[in-house]
Amino acid sequence: MAFELTLPSFAKINWTLRILGRRPDGLHEIQTIFQTISLNDRLSFARLEDGRVEIYTDSLALPTGEANLVHRAASALQKRFGVRRGARIRIEKRIPIGGGLGGGSSNAAITLLALARLWELDVSGSDLIELGAELGADVPFFFLGGTALGYGTGRMVTPLPDVEASHLLIIVPSVKISTAEAYASLNAPALTNEETAHILSVSRKTEDLVERLQGVLRNDFEPTVFRSYPEVRRAHEALLESGAKLAFLSGSGSSVVGLFDNEEERQRAASMLLGAAVGRIELCSTLGRDQYRARLGECAALLASSNGEEFHWGVAKW
Structure with missing residues (x-):
């Protein structure tokens, strides 16, 4: 059994995000279509026998103590399963912090997968998904990957046919947006009824994908974010x-994500945008479910089924 492990931790985008209303518990009911993309952090894990959890990172903006979601994930796993071992974890950060790309949630999910293996725990994917849901609304999605429908508060996910889009360009303006503040600014009404989910019918051709996305593409945060953050509107x-x-x-x-034919x-656009000083630019592509599992190697054995029929926790069948 190896005592060290290094894994990629992939970012996500939201093809669409609808805010249906505010629930009695104060949380918001949403419908979204998640998508893993090739942009990724790199997490390295070394097993410690004394129970300590140590976090190291190349990002000055990332905390290394209990405020770090990776630290919280490791500690939650220790507590839930009575683990006496610990870990030294290094985070090589590439996913922008506070950019809406799910870097923290992805890091937490990968930490649970990696430490379950390093600590030789007898756990199921369902155990890790349930624990991940307690850490954050986006965490369960990263046990699935690919293209998926998210609903409820975002913790409920079900697989969709994978989108293949190789020509994405992402601009990350030099502003960080608090998710909590973004929700508060919506002033969403109380939830009174459920709306029909928009299921994305996909094609492997980018030109067909554009037509299908135009029918469902909507992010309810855009009006308030564009109004409050002119840099994002300009991007x-x-x-x-x-x-x-x-x-x-x-x-x-x-x-902000751009899709090119x-x-x-895309390269022509990147050249234009580099001179426009609109923010950091990332060129990437979508990452399908099978690709996602392959990149996680043996740790993918704990992931949910990718056959689209059942996800081990919190998934309705469509």
């Missing part, structure tokens, strides 16, 4: 002006 406008077929906010922002158009 959205710049993507469309540079030739993106679609441009949209991911999560509650600040990242081909690599030539």
Whole structure:
């Protein structure tokens, strides 16, 4: 059994995000279509025998104590299963912090997967998913990957046919948006009824994908975020002006995603945007469920089934 392990931790975007209303418990009911993308952090784990959890990172903006979601994930796993071992964890950060790309949630899910293996725990994917849901609303999605419908407060996920889009360009303006503040600014009404979920019918051709996305593409955070953060609005406008077929906010922002028909158009846009000083630019592609599992290697054995029929926790069948 190896005592060290290194894994990628992939980002996500939201193809669509609807806020249906505020629940009696104060949380918000949503419908979203999640998507893993190739942009990733790199997490390295070394097993310790004395129970300590140590976090190291190359990012000055990331805390290393209990405020770090990776630390909280490791501690929660220790507590839930009575683990006496610990870990030294290094986070090489590439996913922007506070950009709506799910970096913290992804890191937490990967930490649970990696430590379950390093600590030789007898746990199921369902155990880890349930624990992940306690850490954050987006965490369960990263036990699935690919394209998936999220609903409830976001913790409930079910797989959809994978989207294949190789020509994404993401602009990350130099502002961080608090998710809690973004929700508060919506002033959403109390939830009184359920709306029909928008299921994304996908095609493997980018031009067909654009047509299908135009029917469901909507992020309810966009009006308030664009109004409060002019830098984000300018990034959205710049993507469309540079030739993106679609441009949209991911999560509650600040990242804005552009979809291009081909690599030539994306490279031309990247060249234009580099001179526009609109923010950090990332070129990436979608990551399908099978690709996601393959990149996680043997740790993927604990992931939920990828056959689209059942996800081990919190999933309705469609």
